[in-house]
Amino acid sequence: MSCDTDSVAVLRRAEMKLTPQRLMVLSALRHAQGHLTAAEIFEQVRAAYPYVDISTIYRTLTALRTMRLVTETDMGSGDLAYEWVQERPHHHLICSGCHRVLELDHGYLERLGDDLARDLDFEADLHHFAIFGRCAACRPAAAPAASPGL
Amino acid sequence: MSCDTDSVAVLRRAEMKLTPQRLMVLSALRHAQGHLTAAEIFEQVRAAYPYVDISTIYRTLTALRTMRLVTETDMGSGDLAYEWVQERPHHHLICSGCHRVLELDHGYLERLGDDLARDLDFEADLHHFAIFGRCAACRPAAAPAASPGL
DNA sequence: ATCGCAACTGCAATCAGTTGCACAAGCGGA
DNA sequence: TCCGCTTGTGCAACTGATTGCAGTTGCGAT
Incomplete structure (x- = not known):
């Protein structure tokens, strides 16, 4: 089962619509070695999908956090750190x-x-x-x- | 020993200059029943000292936090909660x-x-x-x- | 009392993150 | 395949918090 298929399954299970933006945010998070900031995720997604807006990134992160799929932590650096929830x-x-x-x-x-x-x-x-x-x-x-x- | 004298002593001990703005921020915090937001502190100080700027409030709070005289906590309400450190x-x-x-x-x-x-x-x-x-x-x-x- | 210096402040710009609104799009049902 | 509805998105404005800069001020030394 590929990563993309996992992402689809995750969103389906969460009863969230499958949008290209969300799939790319998921991909960025799941492939990351460690934490990412919203700006980093935004840059990665924008590389492949130039129309995306930063507010969509934040909305997606908030939704994922609510679903307990992502953690959001203030590491004191000035922006928040996001990470795919680990086992x-x-x-x-x-x-x-x-x-x-x-x-x-x-x-x-x-x-x-x-x-x-x-x-x-x-x-x-x-x-x-x-x-x-x-x-x-x-x-x-x-x-x-x-x-x-x- | 009055509260104001305490505030003076606190700032002296912290080797911070005694400014009217700081004395008022200290007063607001020490008289508060519980937490205050930066906006609440700003309103209280501004009532007595209309020239004060919000950035001064934040700078003073940051300095007090560094001196461990004040706590700063994200209570999830949207703005940070400040409180005079208790025993x-x-x-x-x-x-x-x-x-x-x-x-x-x-x-x-x-x-x-x-x-x-x-x-x-x-x-x-x-x-x-x-x-x-x-x-x-x-x-x-x-x-x-x-x-x-x- | 005065002076000079370094810390402090107000202002305006900036930043990370949020939100209202109008339009776009995902998708379930027919 | 098409339609309609609800969710999602981009845009722009907004908010809480931060910061650079120039001017102000607290205060130690004289």
């Missing part, structure tokens, strides 16, 4: 100092999700989190605890 | 169905923070998280597990 969720740690992005295994959020479900009957969307903070290299030595908060 | 962090669960906002005790994120520090030497900023998902009332009965992801 096992993963997350990122993002250092506010050096801006390095580390991948974080789902196990760390999995227990949080279990706790929220058990204690509060809340089904959290924990597909793709970005957690900001500071890595060891960027923390001041002997960080003073005088500041408010942590 | 004990708190978080929110936000239902994607009914848009109800529940307050979440820090204990749920505290362990996550501890794990990240211990295992990955990463000091996470876990002051004010918004976790999206679905409450019991909005989940379809017997939610099918066929969809990708959770």
Whole structure:
């Protein structure tokens, strides 16, 4: 079964109309190694379909997100990061100092999700989190605890 | 010690210049019951100081966030929510169905923070998280597990 | 009190993302 | 194959947030 056939099946299952624009957005996302911004998706789709509008890209991404086929995450870069939902969720740690992005295994959020479900009957969307903070290299030595908060 | 004196002390400690605009932004935040949007802060400050510009509000909020005096959170409403940092962090669960906002005790994120520090030497900023998902009332009965992801 | 410097601000332009509207197109039913 | 209806799209305007620039101002040093 080819990728395009998969895309068709995905849209059918989601009861969304098959349009050339959507098929190309799906293709861009599914073939990507990692995250894409809306602008990157737009560029790729436009290469093959010059009539497409950026608002269509956003609408398609929003629809896919609603269908839980795509994650949308603010990675702190200024625009949102989109990614085809993977079988096992993963997350990122993002250092506010050096801006390095580390991948974080789902196990760390999995227990949080279990706790929220058990204690509060809340089904959290924990597909793709970005957690900001500071890595060891960027923390001041002997960080003073005088500041408010942590 | 009055609130204004506190604000002066806060800015001095942060080595930021004392400007009328900043003192008013601080005042708005510290007197707020809960979160405020940038537009709300702007309206309050402008009532007393008509010359202020919205870009100054954003710059001040960014500076305060950098100093960890204010939290900035995307609560999904369309604009960002700002709040004076409290002694004990708190978080929110936000239902994607009914848009109800529940307050979440820090204990749920505290362990996550501890794990990240211990295992990955990463000091996470876990002051004010918004976790999206679905409450019991909005989940379809017997939610099918066929969809990708959770 | 004055001066000079660096930080700060207002303004206008810009950007990423959203939305209303009118027209186009996908597709189910006949 | 055709038709009609509903969904989808392109366009332009809009919104929340950001940024470059020139002028203003807070404040430390004298």
